[in-house]
Amino acid sequence: MTEHINHIELTKRHDLEKYIIRTYNLTKIYNKGEPSEVVALNNVSFGIEQGKMVSIAGPSGSGKSTLLNILGCMDSATSGEAFLKEIEITGLSEGKLATIRKTEIGFVFQDFLLIPTLSALENVLLPLIPDGISKTDRERALKTLAMVGLEQRAKHKPKELSGGEKQRIAIARALINNPSIIFADEPTGNLDSKNGDEIIALLRSLNREMGVTVVIVSHDPRVWEKTDQILRLEDGIIFVPNGNESR
Amino acid sequence: MSFQTISFVVKNTFRKKLVTALSITGIAIGVGLMVTLSSASAGFNQLLDNTIAETLGDVRVTEYNKDITISQLPENITDTIMTIENSEKIEAISPIIYVQGFEQFSENITASSPHRPGMATVALNARGINPINDAQFEGPTTRIIEGRVYQTNFEIIVADFLTSDSNGFFVVGQTIDFQINFTYAIPLTVVGIFDTSQDTLAMLHPTIVMSVATGRMLNNLFLPYELTGYNYVNIRFDSSSLETTEKYAEELEALEPKLQIELIGEAMQDASSVMQNFNTVQIILTVIVIVAGGMAIIVAQLMGVTERMKEFAIMKATGWKNRTILFTIILESIIIGLVGALIGFGFGAGLIFIAQRGATETFIVITWQIALQVLALGIGFGLIAGLIPGIRAARVKPMEVIRGL
Ligand SMILES: Nc1ncnc2c1ncn2[C@@H]1O[C@H](COP(=O)(O)OP(=O)(O)OP(=O)(O)O)[C@@H](O)[C@H]1O
Ligand SMILES: [Mg+2]
Secondary structure, rough: HHHHHHOOOOEEEOHHHEEEEEEEEEEEEOOOOOOOOOEEEEEEEEEEOOOOOEEEEEEOOOOHHHHHHHOOOOOOEEEEEEEEEEOOOOOOOOHHHHHHHHHHHEEEEEOOOOOOOOHHHHHHHHHHHHHHOOOOHHHHHHHHHHHHHHHHOOOOOHOOOHHHHHHHHHHHHHOOOOEEEEEEEEEOOOOHHHHHHHHHHHHHHHHHHHOOOOEEEEEOHHHHHOOEEEEEEEOOOEOOOOOOOOO | OOHHHHHHHHHHOOOOOOHHHHHHHHHHHHHHHHHHHHHHHHHHHHHHHHHHHOOOOEEEEEEEOOOOOOEEOOHHHHHHHHOOHHHHHEEEEEEEEOOOHHHHHHHOOOOOOOOOOOOOOEEOEEEEEEEHHHHHHHHHHEEEEOOOOOOOEEEEEHHHHHHHOOOOHHHOOOOOEEEEEOEEEEEEEEEEOOOOOOOOOOHOOOEEOOHHHHHHHHHHOOOOOOOOOOOOOEOOOOOOOOHHHHHHHHHHHOOOEEEEEEEHHHHHHHHHHHHHHOOOHHHHHHHEEEEHHHHHHHHHHHHHHHOOOHHHHHHOOOOOOOHHHHHHHHHHHHHHHHHHHHHHHHHHHHHHHHHHHOOOOOOOOHHHHHHHHHHHHHHHHHHHHHHHHHHHHOOOOHHHHHHOO
């Protein structure tokens, strides 16, 4: 690990704990060894500071979603290391990754991914279903709905909600387990600019008030403006601000 | 597994109403058929077992190597039989006349028993029996439900099902012209009706009974020779196994005149081996039902799972474990299987109820084994059929689905 340290532009050994995410030469190669081989992430080394709201920009196919999925414990890397807090997530078993997704991570996707048969409240409670839902859980979910401004919609089914409202429900679902980090992959992609702005503003306020780290993949400069830091991916290579390439 | 998981599963099970209803219907039809068949065969088995048990000690003797219709045994045949060493084991003995001509008489008269709907129709068959001997067997003369037992010549009693409304050939007091060889007629008067509802072998037993004297007289008018004795003798030994009966019956072989001996229980057991074939058919049917029912669930579930891949993806993204997802799909299948099996059970039970409506004696029985089998089938369907779709759902790679691959 020591030999990677100098890859991280901002990092010195004594302040490692200020990073919620750290990666060292993180590489993802799809269909390795086949003619269709794609190097989606190429020795990506960087860090994301705890409590920040960060955007990841870059052209289509540059590896943004790939990076998010690996950091979000939904996919494995081909090589390199990634840390969430002090946990090395690269190389963990499926079961352990699932536990981390449940306790540490919230996801928001472009097309909301609400379950149509469940009410807004039940969708928010979805992550808790396997372990059982207590009365306090239900109250917490209602509070979370209130935080995203939709306590009046608790009983509504997704088809009765607007796109912006659906995305708010998805954000409430991401928040229900008090995650330390939220990954949002083009959360405004299916929304008009007004609703998009509102979603970003909501994420911003959650980030400020709850201290939850937010990582947003977006093509939209209006989103970038609202974030603390803009990371850029190009052909699987990461560029961190102040002009420093990670490699 | 939380209560919420189960209610989540129940909700999901019934969201594709048509598909779920169709696969439930498929299973229900299969299981219903199976229940009906199993119950019928269980009933027949029980009936046969009872009958075999009843007839274990029964022996019929005729003249050696002669058909029952032409067999001639001397008038003192019962005395001869009572000379055997184990005669104290004889509980009942009844020498009987086989009365000729009734098959011909009844050429156009057949009747089916209302007690056993669907069972073969019977031809009239008549016997001459002494009521005193008949009583030892609790035969027809002990079961008069209307009128009285024959007392003088030319009086007959008839089985109840020959007088039922639908058949109604005979009524008490009626006189029948019994044709002898199409040349002249003998008037016979119906004086009584006997009950057959408790007689599991009614189909094999005489439908018309008269005195020995009347029977002989009719036969002597019919036949070119004079009959003084009997056609056959029914003997009931005090025996609870075919082996013992056989042992006693062997003593009869040493008697003079030489006798033809038939163990009734043995004949019954041969009949019951026919049931074995029926049981095989039933097992084959059960296997078909399981395969077809399983397919119905697999198809329905595979369709459902494919459609819901995004949901499984988001469930996994929010930390659901693979095994939890597998469990939910299997539980869904079990619900479909169980509902189908239970509806099928009801459907089968309904069929049985309709089939037996009006019968005083039920011979189709739903045993607890059948009920248990249905339950096991329902759960089995779900377990097996839920496995493949369940594994597919559990193996979903969230980001691939979300990306739209
Ligand atoms: N499962 C896969 N198998 C093969 N190649 C893949 C797979 N997933 C992604 N890729 C390829 O990897 C590269 C990076 O994909 P990724 O989805 O991370 O890009 P992106 O930056 O999110 O693009 P967009 O802005 O269009 O969403 C692309 O060239 C893509 O075709
Ligand atoms: Mg993407």
